[in-house]
Amino acid sequence: MPIGFFEKPTSLIDRLYRWVAIRLSKFSHGADAVPPKEALQGYRDAQRLANDTVLHVGKLLKVGMTEKEAAGLLEGYLEEHGSERYLHRPFAWFGNHARFDEYTSYDDYHPGERKLEYGATAILDVAPIVNGYIGDVGYTLSIGPNRELDIAREFLLQLRSEIPRLFMSEMTPAEIWLEVDRRIAAAGYDNIHSKYPFCTLGHRVFRVKPKKGKERRLGSKYFGWFSVDANLAFLKFGPSVTINAENVGKKLGVWAIEPHIGWSGGGAKFEEILVVEPDRCYWIDNDVPHLKPDDQLSHPVAG
Template sequence: MSTHAPVRGTRSARVPSFPYDDTDLSRFRELQQLAYACAQRVGDWLGPGVTERQAAARLRRELVAEGVRDFFHIPFAWFGDRTAFRNFRTPLQFFAGGRPLAEGMPYVLDCAPVADGYTADIGYAGKLGDNPVWDRIALDLGEYRELIVREVRARRTLAEVYAAVDALIARHGYDNRHRVYPGRVIGHQVTRTTSRGPAGVNVLGFGVRTLQTLGRELVGERLHGRSPLWADGRSSRHAPTPGLWAVEPHIAFRDVGLKFEELLVVTEDDAYWLDDDLPHVRRLKPGAAR
């Protein structure tokens, strides 16, 4: 668990102050831990012949059993070359399909539960059996995690951090696959949802309350020359706005894709990952099982 506390500097007239207190951060952290725990249980349950739809449905049931009633977006599951988003052409291809899991295949589970307005958005990568390519990429993920927080602390713009991640991907000989996400995003801002739309109702995979909140954020941030979406275009040519950002570098080599997704805390003059006790972080520790 991160031991950092929010660092509050002199407030700039153009930069909003950090909007959360320690209680808020604890609630976000608890929900993120819950999401990862549910994803891990589904990963342990997976076996040959299980389809993406079955895995996504199982992940949703695990979250609902823990009291989750609403979602930023519905759970996703990708198996085999779909972890690398090969031949993805339309947003509909992101939804879980009928691909069955087989020995040696990689998989990615992605879920975004909402509880009492707090949101977590996580990505959990794994493999069924042996996959040396997966092992190699998994060990490199730590470099991306370190790079992102270092660049954000240096107050680089979102687009500049994106470019730094791209450069590291190229040095490793991998492919950038987050560019396939709608809007080419590597991340997005997460806020405490205050919308009063119906909980649990989804439109195109996103919760109604999510869409209401995102709409207000897009308008509000654009009025101040900022964006809640983290990509590589003109709208991302500003430093990350203080708050919480769900960051998801998605990397692939040929037909094997991996990602992590977790919450990054950005204050007026500091940045740190909300929690260091997560599966992909523990995996990097000496002696950890892969």
């Protein structure tokens, strides 16, 4: 599968994939069930652990630290606080890697030896499992001032306020994807989540069977992004699990929404859980880092 979104199929196989994905996306396999209150609290707890993790590690970032070192700190904090399992492994992307420049295949998206520079953007992304519930958070920051990031955050917050209304409209997930893509382009940014596998603007979160011990991964390539349980769940739910330009299925349920934008030399995103019910749509928690004023956050300093 080529990286990026292409309006027209790039090959016969791509054409066949889109035809199948559109049709299978109508079948949610139970993922569109509205969760009970106790489940919502479970997702909220998992998201709060994820937020605590990225805030803690964000304060530890220093100039010269590599993406691998930052990802190791994320993993260590989660283990110390009771979560050895995850939907996907911790990610850290610095500088132009925050907009996936220099990547030629999905295998390149793992944290690498890229070093953090003063004033560069840094994205931290974790998805812990707590008591079987999945949280998934993306957080963007910089060491030192970054005016482009400040402006990008303002746009992302505006987009955050509009997304629930899009989900409550008659639009399909595919139409929502295309509308968000249009708004990103109109604001002068590149759509970076179009470079995710399946061009994912968001994906369902769900509960898995609680287990103890470290999570298992399938090697170090693309499938190694995700835990074994996550890969099995994705296969079960099929194309209904992601919000992209092929999903014409149901919107009800619990989603991790992750708009990711880019500009020359940097990128930014947020990610948090959105709950879609028949008569309302809302972010599961408003106590999230990207809603806090800068004076409430402890920013890292140059090392």
